[in-house]
Amino acid sequence: MHQMGHHCCSKQKVKRGLWSPEEDEKLIKCLVTHGHGCWSSIPKLAGLERCGKSCRLRWINYLRPDLKRGSFSAQEERIIIDVHRILGNRWAQIANHLPGRTDNEVKNFWNSCIKKKLMAQGLDPKTHNLISSFTSGSYKNACNNTNNHPIYLQQPTSSIYHPHQYHHQLNSPQKMMVMVRDHPSMDTTKNTQEIPATFNVTSALPVQQPRPYRPLYDLISIPSTNFDYYQNNNLTNSNIKYPSVNSSANLESCVSLINSDNIGHKPISYSSLVDPSLDIGFEQFSSSEDNCIWASNGNGESFEEAAVEVQPTQQLSHCKEKDQKNYQEQRQEQEYVSMLALDESPFKFDESVEVMIKDISTGDTDKRDQINSLSSFNNTNFSNFEFEFMDSTIMSCGIYGNMSSSTDDQLIAWDC
DNA sequence: AAGGAGGGCAACCGCATGTAC
DNA sequence: TGTACATGCGGTTGCCCTCCT
Structure with a gap:
């Protein structure tokens, strides 16, 4: 686990890497009490040796109560493909079409799963166009x-x-x-x-x-x-x-x-x-x-x-x-x-x-x-x-x- | 059983944009 | 108007787990 400083908050001593359950609990308590008006003040309020950015990310991608979790449904997958065809790699906007899903989650799912499926179908995952070798x-x-x-x-x-x-x-x-x-x-x-x-x-x-x-x-x-x-x-x-x-x-x-x-x-x-x-x-x-x-x-x-x-x-x-x-x-x-x-x-x-x-x-x-x-x-x-x-x-x-x-x-x- | 490969995923990094002063 | 700081976003990294040999 890295313990070094962080470029964006070099003044602080910050921890990096995976979050422990104790840290999660501190962050949740803090956000429930104070809300997240200013992320940069959260670490101090919560007693965490993390930078505000890290706290924000942890909350948005993992701790937020309205997250759906679990694997993507076929319908969600279809939505991602359809919206991606229109918007490209705008993960945040794509995630807006999927309640309870985060941009990070959608992005990971795309990179690990959908991209391969499209390629297997002979489609260029970037353009959704047919790859020329499949054109026949x-x-x-x-x-x-x-x-x-x-x-x-x-x-x-x-x-x-x-x-x-x-x-x-x-x-x-x-x-x-x-x-x-x-x-x-x-x-x-x-x-x-x-x-x-x-x-x-x-x-x-x-x-x-x-x-x-x-x-x-x-x-x-x-x-x-x-x-x-x-x-x-x-x-x-x-x-x-x-x-x-x-x-x-x-x-x-x-x-x-x-x-x-x-x-x-x-x-x-x-x-x-x-x-x-x-x-x-x-x-x-x-x-x-x-x-x-x-x-x-x-x-x-x-x-x-x-x-x-x-x-x-x-x-x-x-x-x-x-x-x-x-x-x-x-x-x-x-x-x-x-x-x-x-x-x-x-x-x-x-x-x-x-x-x-x-x-x-x-x-x-x-x-x-x-x-x-x-x-x-x-x-x-x-x-x-x-x-x-x-x-x-x-x-x-x-x-x-x-x-x-x-x-x-x-x-x-x-x-x- | 050991270890290497690959996949999935959480987290980080750097940049762009927004905002306050 | 310019600057510093905060926030958000997308690309990337690296850890951990599973599977295979």
Whole structure:
């Protein structure tokens, strides 16, 4: 055991290495009595020959009463992979998605376990892309995939925000298997889900690192019975599905239009919530009819953005000054990313991306070419997309399930 | 039984950022 | 505005345990 001094607290005589039960007890007593307003004063208060930093670490990673401990569940593992794909090695942020888990724990689990699993699947754990030596196969092979390996046919080298909408008329039950080319983490165990007859396929994960923020996007799914109505009214492509840069007016007008369309469905209520102290917010369109209509930005980080954007004055007035500043800064960056995606995309695409839809009830399959719905992409070459389904983004095994239980019954979970 | 290898995990280190003065 | 100190984060280290030979 080291007994030498510490660079950050050389004035003190500090102990290092593993903590003894006696030390733990002293620290707990001290923190229960005094709280941890100032970590540097804790060692003295607790009678410990440790530096404040060491005390903080011990408390956060081990002694805190709300820690879960124990091995990670499959669901937690899925969450870590999903969030890591978006955020990279931001362990603290990843841990925020896992109540009772610490950044250190998540990091250790990643390094000791998940990383190896991904590599065994031929995926680069840093980028979640397919390692080139594994890039092979055919569409036929993908459709016949019966193991748990990811389905992909082509290595995604880059991707950027772009929404696509597929309108697929189905007879009930609307249970479909969806396969997407180029999705590096698609897994046959998670391909089956209930999805609306009309759904959006999005690509929103730039592969480039670092990714300070995910591009914003907002999506609304409309039941097939109403699809023609919205399409005829030019809502689907121009007013409903859009990047969120100018989303507030569109979202509001969308609610208004839907409620006044007189085609028989129940009125849609709009709700928004933002909780800056938790750094979580969400926006939601809801209907009393399940899966009738719902909206989401499709990723957790931009929920609060959308909520703030809809009613900026009202929402921001509830925020502390600091939070307002943070939101505004984030918004600026996110808008910048969105603008890059729309107007100054540095990426090249070709038209090789396809989506396979399989109706499980009938076994029918249907291969769809992408539909370009943004005029700014009209002359762009599409390729190398990393596709992601809106449903999986939101609710893939509950990544964002802790945001609001009220959204759960609106959203559709994977069979996992 | 001994000891070497490897994995898991707790803890440390250094840097970046925040805050108080 | 600049400085010093505190805090938080991610990368890394090294100890301990288990398994294998």
